[in-house]
Amino acid sequence: xxxxxxxxxxxxxxxxxxxxxxxxxxxxxxxxxxxxxxxxxxxxxxxxxxxxxxxxxxxxxxxxxxxxxxxxxxxxxxxxxxxxxxxxxxxxxxxxxxxxxxxxxxxxxxxxxxxxxxxxxxxxxx
Amino acid sequence: xxxxxxxxxxxxxxxxxxxxxxxxxxxxxxxxxxxxxxxxxxxxxxxxxxxxxxxxxxxxxxxxxxxxxxxxxxxxxxxxxxxxxxxxxxxxxxxxxxxxxxxxxxxxxxxxxxxxxxxxxxxxxxxxxxxxxxxxxxxxxxxxxxxxxxx
Numbered sequence: 001x002x003x004x005x006x007x008x009x010x011x012x013x014x015x016x017x018x019x020x021x022x023x024x025x026x027x028x029x030x031x032x033x034x035x036x037x038x039x040x041x042x043x044x045x046x047x048x049x050x051x052x053x054x055x056x057x058x059x060x061x062x063x064x065x066x067x068x069x070x071x072x073x074x075x076x077x078x079x080x081x082x083x084x085x086x087x088x089x090x091x092x093x094x095x096x097x098x099x100x101x102x103x104x105x106x107x108x109x110x111x112x113x114x115x116x117x118x119x120x121x122x123x124x125x126x
Numbered sequence: 127x128x129x130x131x132x133x134x135x136x137x138x139x140x141x142x143x144x145x146x147x148x149x150x151x152x153x154x155x156x157x158x159x160x161x162x163x164x165x166x167x168x169x170x171x172x173x174x175x176x177x178x179x180x181x182x183x184x185x186x187x188x189x190x191x192x193x194x195x196x197x198x199x200x201x202x203x204x205x206x207x208x209x210x211x212x213x214x215x216x217x218x219x220x221x222x223x224x225x226x227x228x229x230x231x232x233x234x235x236x237x238x239x240x241x242x243x244x245x246x247x248x249x250x251x252x253x254x255x256x257x258x259x260x261x262x263x264x265x266x267x268x269x270x271x272x273x274x275x276x277x
Contacts, residue, residue: 010241012210013198013217017146020198058239087224090177091234107228108221109146 002030003123004048008041008055008067009085018054018085018110025112027119038067045077051123053082057097065100072101081122085110131230132260135182135273138226143266146221147194147214152265164189164270167252170215171276172223172242177235181276182226184219185252190269191215216242 005022007015015034022029033048035041039062041055053071057064064084071077081103086093089107097105104118140151164187171183191211198214219242227237247255261274 011213011217011220013195013214017198017217058241060241087221087239088237089224089228090231090236092236096236108224109142111145 002028003051004031006033006050006053008035010036010059021112021115025116038062041067042070053080054085055082057086068100068102083118132262134229135226136262139222139273142222148197149267154262163249163252163272165249167247168244169247169252169255170219170242170244172219173240174237176237178231178237182223183274185272186215187269190266212244216244
């Protein structure tokens with residue numbers, strides 16, 4: 001089975017790095033969508049189905065926290081797992097994001113092993 | 127900002143460059159390392175507020191930033207205003223800052239980062255900008271990379 005993944009980050013470098021790291025981890029991919037902020041992601045999710053979202057927190061327009069809160073309030077999107085990939089390593093922020101409804105929290109720099117582990121945890125059991 | 131903080135910043139930067147950009151950085155004082163800022167210089171800064179307030183920055187050459195971008199992108203641009211190279215060095219500083227704050231802010235409290243900003247400067251302007259700030263010069267793949275702390 002191949003997966004549709006959405007990567008949300010305002011940095012093109014970060015989005016490219018995550019996409020390449022997914023390939024290096026040999027995650028079977030059907031489509032990899034990209035969005036530059038939470039609003040672009042929410043708009044995109046009205047048109048396409050994804051199996052998993054990787055998102056940053058600190059983004060313009062709609063940040064990662066608000067994006068997750070909005071997704072959790074929508075019947076269509078509330079079951080999609082969201083994995084945060086952030087530079088913010090504070091325990092307080094991680095707790096805040098768990099409360100908002102994220103499934104896992106990775107800190108940059110990430111490794112192929114990190115990504116493979118979360119994909120297996122949240123998708124292979126689905 | 128103490129000398130310990132600059133040392134921590136140097137350690138974190140070397141680790142992030144190696145793990146994320148696949149670039150080897152030599153610490154300050156390395157024999158034969160660069161001693162002067164590049165011309166032109168790209169000055170990239172990031173600020174933080176919350177449990178800890180302040181900022182850090184880096185001065186790099188466009189050549190080093192392009193080399194970092196080439197390591198990130200399968201098909202790097204060579205023109206178009208160096209957009210990818212500028213984005214790459216901003217993202218690197220973002221990661222360095224997050225990891226640096228994790229080391230110096232030990233209580234797990236929230237520190238909010240700004241989006242990194244970049245300005246292109248002459249050697250003279252860059253020298254003036256960092257003058258008097260705690261700083262350390264690294265050699266990265268033969269290029270100078272100056273880390274500094276905003277005071």
